[in-house]
Each structure stands twice: as C-alpha cells, then as structure tokens.
Amino acid sequence: MKQEKMEREQWGSRIGFLLASAGSAIGLGNIWRFPYITGKNGGAAFLVIYIALAFTIGASVMLAEFAIGRAAKKNAVGAFRELKGGVWPLVGWMGLAVAFIILSYYAVIGGWTFAYIFKSFTGLMSLHDTSAAQDSFLGFIANPTQVLLAFFVFMLMVVLVVYKGVGQGIERASKILMPGLFIVLLVLVTRALTLPGASKGIAFYLKPDFSKVTGSTIIDALGQAFYSLSLGMGILITFGSYIGKNENIPKSVVTVTFLDTLVAFLAGLIIFPTVFAFGIDAGAGPGLTFITLPAVFSKMWGGMVWSALFFVLLFIAALTSSVSLFEVVVSYCKDELGWSRGKSSLLMGTAIFLFGVPSALSQGAYPINLFGKSFLDAMDWMCNNILLTTGGLLICLFVGWVVTDRIKDDISNKGRLNFALMSPWLLILRFLAPIAIVMIMWSGLR
Numbered sequence: 001m002k003q004e005k006m007e008r009e010q011w012g013s014r015i016g017f018l019l020a021s022a023g024s025a026i027g028l029g030n031i032w033r034f035p036y037i038t039g040k041n042g043g044a045a046f047l048v049i050y051i052a053l054a055f056t057i058g059a060s061v062m063l064a065e066f067a068i069g070r071a072a073k074k075n076a077v078g079a080f081r082e083l084k085g086g087v088w089p090l091v092g093w094m095g096l097a098v099a100f101i102i103l104s105y106y107a108v109i110g111g112w113t114f115a116y117i118f119k120s121f122t123g124l125m126s127l128h129d130t131s132a133a134q135d136s137f138l139g140f141i142a143n144p145t146q147v148l149l150a151f152f153v154f155m156l157m158v159v160l161v162v163y164k165g166v167g168q169g170i171e172r173a174s175k176i177l178m179p180g181l182f183i184v185l186l187v188l189v190t191r192a193l194t195l196p197g198a199s200k201g202i203a204f205y206l207k208p209d210f211s212k213v214t215g216s217t218i219i220d221a222l223g224q225a226f227y228s229l230s231l232g233m234g235i236l237i238t239f240g241s242y243i244g245k246n247e248n249i250p251k252s253v254v255t256v257t258f259l260d261t262l263v264a265f266l267a268g269l270i271i272f273p274t275v276f277a278f279g280i281d282a283g284a285g286p287g288l289t290f291i292t293l294p295a296v297f298s299k300m301w302g303g304m305v306w307s308a309l310f311f312v313l314l315f316i317a318a319l320t321s322s323v324s325l326f327e328v329v330v331s332y333c334k335d336e337l338g339w340s341r342g343k344s345s346l347l348m349g350t351a352i353f354l355f356g357v358p359s360a361l362s363q364g365a366y367p368i369n370l371f372g373k374s375f376l377d378a379m380d381w382m383c384n385n386i387l388l389t390t391g392g393l394l395i396c397l398f399v400g401w402v403v404t405d406r407i408k409d410d411i412s413n414k415g416r417l418n419f420a421l422m423s424p425w426l427l428i429l430r431f432l433a434p435i436a437i438v439m440i441m442w443s444g445l446r
Contacts, residue, residue: 023320069240095234111150142364201276
C-alpha cells in the first residue's frame with residue numbers, strides 16, 4: 001500500500017492544482033445558471049447572500065472533501081474505505097455515480113456550446129428576435145445528427161485531456177484554459193458595461209434591496225453555492241488525493257472559492273447590463289443563454305464576434321468541469337480495477353457517451369421521458385436532488401463526527417500549520433452545513 005501511495009500522480013505545481021480545482025468548480029453553473037437564478041431572485045440581495053454562503057458553508061464542505069482525499073490518497077470510493085470502511089464507501093459510490101451520470105448529460109450541453117461558437121458565424125446573427133432564436137435552438141437540439149456529433153466531439157476532447165494524466169493532461173490544460181476563460185470574461189464585461197442603458201442592469205445587480213429577500217431566495221442561494229463549488233461529486237476528494245503533504249489546504253480552499261465566485265460575479269456583469277440595455281427580462285430562465293442572448297447579440301455591432309466569444313466562454317467552463325468529472329471515474333478504474341489510465345479513459349469515455357445518447361436525443365429528436373421529464377432533465381433532477389445532496393450531507397457527518405481527529409491532523413499538516421478557524425469550521429460541518437443541505441434537498445424534492 002505504501003508503494004501505491006508513492007507512485008500516485010501528483011500536481012506538478014501549486015498554481016496547477018489551484019487552476020484545475022477552480023476549473024472543476026467553474027462551469028455552466030457559474031455562467032449559465034447563476035445569472036438567471038440571480039435575476040429570478042431580485043439581483044443584488046441574492047448576490048450578497050450567495051457570496052456569504054459560498055465562503056462559509058460551501059468552503060467548509062470543500063475543505064472537508066479535499067482533506068478526505070489527501071488523507072487517504074485514494075479515489076472517491078477508496079478514500080472512505082481507507083479512512084473508515086464499513087458502510088462509508090457507499091458515500092464514495094454515490095460520488096462516483098453522480099460524476100458518471102452528470103457527465104453523460106453535461107457533455108451534451110457542452111456540445112451545444114461548442115456548436116454555437118460556429119453557429120455565431122453561420123446564420124445565428126440573422127435572428128433578431130427571441131422567437132426566431134428559439135425556433136433555431138429547438139431545431140438544433142431536435143436534429144439527432146447535429147446534437148450527437150457535437151456531443152461526440154466534446155466528449156472526445158474530455159477523454160483526450162484526461163488520457164494524458166494529471167500533470168500532462170488536466171494540469172496543462174487548466175493552465176491554458178483558465179487564463180483564457182478570464183481573458184474572454186474581461187473582454188465581454190468591458191463590452192457589456194459600455195452598452196447604452198447598461199447602468200440599469202448594473203444597479204439591479206449591485207444595489208441590494210433586502211426587502212425582496214424570501215425563504216426561497218436563501219434556499220436558491222444555498223443550492224447555487226453547493227452546486228457551483230462542485231460539492232458532493234467526488235471531484236474534490238479525487239483532486240485532493242493528488243495534493244502534496246505540505247500544501248496549505250485551507251488557503252487553497254479560499255483561493256478556489258474566490259476564483260469560482262469571481263467568475264459568477266463577472267458573468268453577472270456580462271448578462272445584466274446586456275439584457276437591461278435591450279429591455280430583456282433578467283429572470284428569463286435557462287433559455288437566456290441559447291435563445292435570448294443570441295437575439296441580443298444580433299442587434300449589437302460586431303454581434304457574431306461577441307456571440308462567439310460568449311460561447312467560447314461557456315465552452316471552456318463546460319470543458320474544465322467535464323474533465324474534472326471524468327477524472328473521478330478514471331481514478332476509480334485505475335485504483336480499484338487496476339486498469340491503466342489509457343484503458344480507463346477510453347472504455348469509460350465510451351460508456352459515458354453511450355449512456356448520454358438518450359439525454360442528447362430526448363430534447364426533441366426522440367422524446368425519451370422518465371418520471372414525467374425528459375431523460376436529460378430526469379437525470380439532472382435525480383443527481384441534484386437526491387444523490388449529490390445526500391452525498392454532501394454524509395460527507396459533513398463523516399468528517400464532523402466519524403474521522404474528525406484524522407482529518408484535523410491532515411488539515412494542520414500534522415501540527416505544522418495553525419488553522420485558526422478549526423473550531424468554527426467543525427461547528428459548520430457538524431450542524432449548519434447538514435441543516436442547509438437538508439433544506440436544499442427538501443426544496444428540490446418538493
């Protein structure tokens with residue numbers, strides 16, 4: 001076992017680990033989901049609550065997951081077996097299932113973002129109203145050849161990155177993609193803020209009115225913080241297993257949470273000035289991305305460039321998150337089944353693609369329903385409302401009550417690091433985070 005731990009892959013640098021971890025957290029949830037959830041909940045007040053919850057409850061659970069991974073030096077399933085055994089590896093199995101299932105439909109949407117980069121230059125900008133943009137989008141997702149090809153190409157890119165390994169694949173890709181993401185973000189923010197009429201959107205986004213806050217606002221903010229940071233998916237445990245023993249994990253958690261929150265914040269600075277400048281409803285829902293915004297971009301000077309840049313941004317966010325999800329599955333196959341990284345990547349990439357075909361086709365080509373929802377929506381509902389939240393809840397209980405001393409020892413680097421917030425962190429993990437997660441679960445199941 002000691003020999004296995006010595007040979008385990010590690011991050012080549014701290015910046016590589018931070019960028020890869022930030023990439024795992026920064027995804028479609030930041031750029032697609034965050035703006036319309038914020039718009040639905042009244043803007044600035046929701047933003048303030050979301051940031052507060054991300055840096056308290058969200059960061060606390062993230063620290064627990066990183067520490068589990070580093071303490072055990074194992075994949076999501078093996079980590080629980082290494083630290084305690086018994087029934088606890090079932091938590092890892094949940095994380096593994098979540099990663100597999102989410103990637104199967106997340107990569108479908110990633111394929112949409114990839115296709116829309118090119119569509120920005122091939123007719124999309126001729127659609128000047130939302131009804132025309134809606135017809136175009138519905139026609140695209142109902143075309144089996146187009147959606148399956150886009151899905152396949154996106155999944156192939158994910159497999160190729162993970163196939164190359166932790167250092168040469170995930171870390172190297174993150175060092176290229178993450179700076180690129182921030183550059184595109186800043187370019188689009190600059191354009192949005194200079195639009196005539198953008199000031200109304202800025203005021204909506206940055207001037208809080210707490211009289212609009214309701215119980216559902218807080219629940220939505222909790223859910224967004226939980227999903228945005230990739231908690232309960234096995235990603236952070238897997239990435240934590242590649243961290244060196246001298247890494248300051250609490251400091252890294254703050255950095256990753258900051259980067260993740262910064263991207264969501266900047267995405268809002270793109271969306272709200274833009275939609276207010278063109279008189280669009282800020283809470284327009286998920287269709288804001290593929291329907292409303294293309295119609296808005298078509299009315300701007302150089303619209304095809306701005307549209308393409310926006311979908312490049314979405315594509316990068318989707319790709320980095322997908323790579324992280326896939327690494328959870330590949331790491332399990334390497335550790336538990338003894339497969340090589342190449343074999344794990346190719347076989348599991350194929351399995352995830354095949355499992356994702358019903359999700360790709362269920363949006364119009366061949367309506368495939370499950371529990372009264374499209375196959376894609378059913379998979380998303382099951383993961384977000386049952387598997388992911390249950391896994392997150394059990395992780396809190398596991399670290400807060402079962403292996404507390406072992407994890408505290410790992411976080412303090414065996415006493416060499418003074419983590420001043422150890423007591424508040426444990427309080428959150430034992431009581432506040434479980435209550436918050438149960439609230440998310442209850443809201444989702446209702």
